[in-house]
Amino acid sequence: MTIGEMAREFGVTLRTLRFYEDRNLIRPRRFGSARYYGGPDRARLEMILKGKQLGFTLSEIAELIGAEDGATKVEFEEKLRPAQIAEQLDHLERQRVEIENAIARLKATRERKSPRPDAA
Amino acid sequence: MTIGEMAREFGVTLRTLRFYEDRNLIRPRRFGSARYYGGPDRARLEMILKGKQLGFTLSEIAELIGAEDGATKVEFEEKLRPAQIAEQLDHLERQRVEIENAIARLKATRERKSPRPDAA
């Protein structure tokens, strides 16, 4: 499939796909100058996006799925070592606390500005 | 107080303080080339850090506290309009959902890799 079709299917921009290629995360074939993406490329992109959702950087993702050829269907999570999982969970929990604090403070401000008697 | 004292007290780097000055967020006095921070500067830095904790960008913070001279002690949240609070809450709630999903998936992976019978 073409780069435009890939972008639409996965909800990313052309720039993102070219950027991932530049970082050696995806290696589409070329016909002339145009890029063409096959099954392995799609599998790799899925893993990349999964890794991003889990909060990993592109460098970390590259290390984890670097050797993979995309032919063997493996979930991103399965490539993580226990220590990496623990570390990432720690990181995410910290972020969650910060976000929850921010939400609580904003809600308090909102109530202060327009108090709702029934929502004491 | 000097830039080093400010940095230590607020837990930021010298680079950060200089960067905020570059963005016109703080305006310390100068004696020669050295920066000296007074009460108003500290008040402004407090507001900036509060704004960051609430997830606002430096541009947004600049707009909100731009006119302030730092003499009048106002909390950052008090400068927000109801629409801004609602919008930011929306933004933060979305982030929280993403982070909670990531945490859930990582925990599931952890259990799969080393199942604990009593934690079914």
Place this chain on the structure above:
DNA sequence: TTGCTCCTCACGTCACGTGAGGTGGC
């Protein structure tokens, strides 16, 4: 000829990190 999709640079953005090279007072 027009319109769509694709291409390659290459600078811009965000919030700083990180040296390089130099100054000033104890």
Place this chain on the structure above:
DNA sequence: TTGCTCCTCACGTCACGTGAGGTGGC
């Protein structure tokens, strides 16, 4: 003289966004 703190550039980082200028097939 050494050590500490401060200074000003200015390039680097992260994950792309955003034009600029050009090509190719329906």
